[in-house]
Amino acid sequence: MAATSFAERFSGLVPIQLKGLLLSILLLIIALNAAAQGVVVQGTVQSGQDSLSLPGASVLLYKVTESGTAPTPTATATDIDGNFRFEQVAAGAYTLKINYIGFKLFSRAVKVAQQPVNLGPLKLLEESTTMREVEVIGRVALGEQMGDTTQFNAAAFKTNPNASAEDLVQKMPGISIEDGKIQAQGEDVMEILVDGKRFFEGDVEAALRNLPAEIIQNIQIFDKKSDQAEFSGFDDGNRAKTINIVTKPDRRKGSFGQASAGIGTDNRHMLGTSVNFFDNDRRITVTGVRNNINMADYSIGETPGGGMRGRSGDANGLITTSRLGVNFSDEWADKVELSGNYTINHREVDQAQLLRQNFMIASDSGRVYTENSNSQNEQLNQRFRMRMKYQMDENNEILFKPRFTLNKGNATSYFLGNTFNNQGPINQTENNVNSESNSLNLESDIHYRHRFKKQGRTFGTSLNNQYNSSRGDNYRIADNIFYAGEQQRTEQLNQFRDNRGTGYSWEASFSFTEPVGDSARMQLEYQVSNRSDDSERLTYNLAEITGDYTLLDTLFSNSFRSDYLTQEVELGYQYNTKKLRFQVETEYQRADLQNDQRFPEPYNMERTFHSVLPSAELDYRFSKTKNIRIDYRTNTSAPALSQLQNVIDQSNPLHLRMGNPNLRQSYQNRISMRYSNFDEQTNKVFYMGVRGSVTNNIITNSTTVAEAPIRLSEDVVLEQGSQLTRPVNLQEANWDLRTYFNYGFPVNIISSKLSFNGAVGHTRRPGMVNENINISNATNFRLGVSVSSNISEEIDFNISTRSNYNLVLNTLLPDRNNNYFNQSTSARLNWIFLKGFVYRTELNHQANAGLAAGYDNNFTLWNMSISKKLFDREQGEISLSVNDALNQNNNIRRNVTELYVEDVQANILQRYFMLTFTYSLRHFAGR
Template sequence: MKRLFTFFLMLVAVAQAYGQTTSVSGSVQSAADNTALPGANVVLTRTSDATKSVTATDGEGRFRFERVAQGQYTLEINYIGFQNFSRKVQVAGKPVELGQLMLQDGATAIKEVQIIGRAPLGEQKGDTSQFNAKAFKTAPDASAEDLVTKMPGVTVQDGKIQAQGEDVQQVMIDGKRYTGEDVNSAVRNLSADMVESVQVFDGQSDRASFSGFDDGNRVKTLNFVTKKELRHGYAGKASAGYGTDDRYMVGASVNYFKGDQRITLTGLTNNINMFDFSIGETPGGGMRGRRGWGGGSPDGIIKTNTFGLNYNDNWGKKMEVGGNYNYSGRDVVNNQYRFRDYVNSDTSYTENSLNQDISDSHRFNFRLQYNINENNRLLVTPRLTVERTQSFTSRNATTNAEGNELSNSLNSDDTDNASLYFSNNILFSHRFGDSGRILTTELNTSYNSTEGDTYQLEDTRNLVEPERDVTRNQYLNLDRSNLAWSGNLDYSQRLGEQSRLQLEYNIRNQQNDADRRTYDYVESENAYNDFNSPLSNTFQSDYLAQSFGPSYQFRSDKANLQLNARYQYATLQGERIFPEDYTLKRSFTNVLPSAEYEYKFSKSRNLRINFRTSTDVPSVEQLQNVLNISNPLQPRIGNPSLDQEYQNRLYMRFRNFNAETNQVFYMGIFGTMTQNYITNSIYTRDIPFELPESYTYRPGARFYRPVNLDGYWSVRSFFNYGQPVNFISSNFNMHGSVGYSRTPGMIDELINYANNTNFRLGLNISSNISEKVDFNVFTNGSYNIVKNTLRTNQNSNYYNHSTNLRLNTILWKGLVYRTELRHEYNSGLSAGVDNSYVLWNMSLGKKIFKNQRGEISLSVNDLLKQNVSINRNIASDYVEDVQSTVLQRYFMLTFTYNLRKFFSGEAPDMEDEGGRGQWRGRH
């Protein structure tokens, strides 16, 4: 009882301490046009002991310091391009609201510095790397993509923009999110000469931003801060071209800016493998506009029609909105050659296929944030996707063993699917005045459905037992739906000036309903009337998970620490009707710890360590115990006994940005270890599960069934070093990585570990000479070591090296020459696969009209006609090489017109030698 009384007294003392602290808040804006300044560095220093608190303004220019003790303080604000701001602040017992703090234009000071020497690259502000766009010279018609890929730590890997070793997943303009899912489109449709600075940071989730506690859901983010004088007007480009082999392209992109309002319109129709339109490229003569869905040059011959609208604005002083609509129609024709070498035997698989996919999709995204008052915020983010896909695949496949052909299969799939996806997230946060308490609630709902018809034909020749040849003509009807919802309730309370405690409760539910029915063709009735029960399946599943636990957070000038622990209880129930009744009931209990630690050695150097755990439930396709023979030589069947995966993730990252020498260095380590990893169990003989009586075995076929295995882990380290090279007026970057993955799999009840070690090293030199000479040279080498624990004689090493050159130069009086040269070298690939090629694109253009707004250009794609597409895939039981159809040589004549008008000052004329550098004397 005495201890309890003492504990009570301590609680009272702590509560009294709360009353002695308060908050300091305000917003930072430009004095020239009253626009918000996101990412400004704000420092609050206590006069008595020089204790500092540091923060950065959010996307609306706001900042807030919590747990500020009474006393005299100095508030300092600095932001690139503006004069430093300083002000005395007296903190008493009430919250201090400083209102709008105006920063004066610092153009004169910056100009003086730049006359003396080179413009500074930028600076490191905590987790944010901020680069000065003036320090990177680009061509007059360059896009923001051309600009950022010259910056240290930013590269393009497999067609995706990466920053500090991670894929960029979010783009912001002046602190406002570019609403939409296509990062590349956002970066390519903003002109480089509109950018003042670029910020690179790890964007937190909306929930973490509202609650103040990091939930681990971070995405690499680029924020483009535009020039203040260019925030009222429009800029864009329109192009039209026609070429040999009936190649055509018509596209346009226009950005409209008016204060907080941003509107982007894009449109494109073409048959030259362009998925989006880039204002920084003359279509027909470059590779950058033709990247696939996941990055890299797209395979096949592709016709595309797209239209997009992106909108961002403030509705009044309290409401921020953003919306996006995108229509995309594609027709892809692709022939592929595939050679697969299996691990556990001398069996191999060869396939030649013809694929055609026709798709139409409509995507809507909306975002509304309502800042009700100082203590209440509401965020609503609905999404809707409607899509129809028609696909046809014709496949000629063979299996071989020791040089002898076992079977030959000719089969085809003709599919027509319609799908719908809708989701909505509602997030609300309430701050209990100045008590230090915050309540955050979140409700997320989603629904998706797919309905489709598939017609399958098969003619398989059994060369071992000819009497067991197979012919098949079937119709499959698929009806699948998923309904999911989740809720979060977070309550946090400060424990002192530097620490907080949060309690979190989470509940989520996912309901799946899958109905797959197969019918055989009845020739006498000329219809698909014979119901095939063994190849049909009706499966319903219900997954419910609940978690609860505390989080502790400590923040100081030098170090930040966050500790979390969750107890999770989950149940999985399932019921199957076809091909036979089956009931599934499973339960799971887990403890999910996580932690994050950050230490700031100085303003420019910091270290972050993050550890996370999570679980992942099997998909309905993995649980369905029904035989899928769409590929007769690689049939698949589900496993209703699967457990959920348990994942451990660890990453460490170190940053150093020396603003005096302009040297930038990043390094990091990412690691993942998964228990109950869902992988494939492959059977070539003695199949342990029952197959339908109607199924006929095909020689050399391999049966795939998902199972849980321990032993998966992967680790990857990377580094990036960059600095200016003054004697050639260029920027130098070097990046590299070492990765290792260990993937378990089961082959005929024997466990195989596929070990893949990867070494990468890349060099990049980008010009900083003038706007008339813009080049970028980058070379990457990748060496892979593949080792399997079964049949070690099939281990292999292979090497890939890619060298790229991009050159954009103004030769004489508006005569523009562009060239893109790419050399790809591969060694260690399968026989019959082209190992290397040279892809050379170029164009010669002439600027026309007043201010050189127009251009006529003649371009050639793949001048040497060597373009090929080669991919190597590594799995737990095989290594395969895939060669696909690609777009080869054609010539195109293109007309391009630049649209630009700014009401606070005209954009620079294209013939100005200074280009970006002479605009309004800002440089």
């Protein structure tokens, strides 16, 4: 079948029926385009001292009548740039009031006529404080709810003098660290802002660890809309849980940071620094670390050498890291915002691992695979990200975001794998591999947005380009033994594999919003994109006569190209009032997938998919502090290039893998609901949520376990007991459902925060084993409790425990159903005593039940240090620390698939002592 040209495919993308639908949509928008009443009132809230913007300020607009000021105002909050905007304001006299913690109440009379009102910068004056004897009654307010933003008062939470922002936010209700990630209100935090400006460009952990808690005035938590949604006012559903750190006005100009050097037993060492240079809008952060104690980065408030904070970096293996990073942000002439970072990272990883897989195969109920492996891996990574926003005027802006990533690596590895059942050994493989790899990824986004004179009418367009290339060389020697059958057989593989790949993709979009009456808007959006991937995988066997790898193995070689072209047309409607926001959208998508195999045999395949993708969102605010949000989305997902390539992967000769060029896209329905309540009077926080997805036509694995030898080609036989896995589409739906809650409140008796959290999750994943469908059902129950101190700066502790109970059920082999239990308990204490002495300790206990025999089920990790502050201002500190004092640390995890239940244990850093010197820098303008 001849491949059609891009122009021919593109011209046929929009059928006649769709063209008629688009014409009808445009006529409908014109018909609904009623003249909106009222005008826009807008302005910018800034600090009167340094003219910095104040995000999250509460802005109230009161109508003035003959009888006085209306009791119920129209309210909004400033965005990350301090801007506020009221639309559809009727003509008349108004009073504008602005509230912001730490500043005096601002009030101004505003007169609205027929023209838009731009109040420009509005300067707020700081509250003056007179030191006098006062009587303290009650507790300092933790914070307040400001529209969709929850704001906490940093002064209400006690931390040690050298604490980081990460230490501070963990004390706040609804914020926790789950599996190494910062979560707020049950969702992963995706962005950190400082005074409304991006900080560390999406690297949440680094952003929080490189800011000292002492410079923070407020912490704000909200769902940040996309740049397009913030500009147009039409929510596109792309939101990111965001923390905005509002700094104290007198801490916005200065230099602050920390540096450490340590030496320990077993040749352990560490050098690290993190320094910030702040000059109002201009912020530069330099970080660097060199260590062999598994620290992935270095940050303010760190206590190196003792593994404190429960996050000493990657848990698997022994890791040596050299890392240097620069983060920057600035603003020029109130028109250009620039931010970005550059990181170069070199890692050496020495890893040993033991795994055991219990298979769900009805014909072989006692089948088990075990593997012992070790590897040495060296990686050099460079990454650059930048974001530049040019505000041409109040109605036009350009956003440009370039990025690149460069990776280079080499590795040597060895593994010994064995398969056996109740009757004895089935097969064995012993592999030695040497490999080198290089990859490059370039990407750029450019957006242009325009706001028309008519309120609510906007236009936006964007173009994304992405290019990637990769190359890898792989040398492998494998000795295989096959015990099954009438006669034992052995084979040796000595191969060289050359992998090369390039990919290019682009996406263009156009959107137009139009007001419909006073409270509604419509949006029409069109998007077209194309992804082209070209891959070549050539495998050569060793020619014994010449000693070179010149014998091309066509079964394990492939040259392949894939093109995925999509077009989408979307119509949306949004209704928005003070309490209710409702939005519904319908998208028509046409996707064309074309696969062209050039080698070893020519093969072409073209498929066209038509999809209707509806979405809806409901946001209702019961009161100032209570709200509920329900969100429904649909999407499609195309198969990856590696899943499409019809070539056998022999990385493990006992477990062969290959692609499937006949794969189709999958279709997913997602729904989420979240309810939250923050009581400002009692400082109680409660939130709960439900998230679920159903994926139809899912791409999953089909595994064939050879009960007798299966000839794959003239040269390759799938021996008895070996397995071949390839991706397929299944009609059986994949289900993923999770519900969670958190309830936190202050405990006055011990001046601490107590919180309870829990979750129930269920995953239903289908797969195929020997042409039989197996449904793996995994259910998880989690319950946890934590206590975080708020006593004083001298005593800081946190105690938490979390229990997980898991049920694993399988339809194909019920007697392999498995239940297992895990409990994680931790306690952390920082205690400043006598004159400048500091004791830090962290205790983590892991209890496991139900794992495979031979795996350590319980262990206790105990880290601690004793330190002494030095110099007049206590800027220096010398400490002696011990990591894993009981020498019990280990690393165990369980993975559940549709084919097997797997237990994995890897080597990990264990006991060592370290002597460390740390110096803290704190210098602010005027202090």
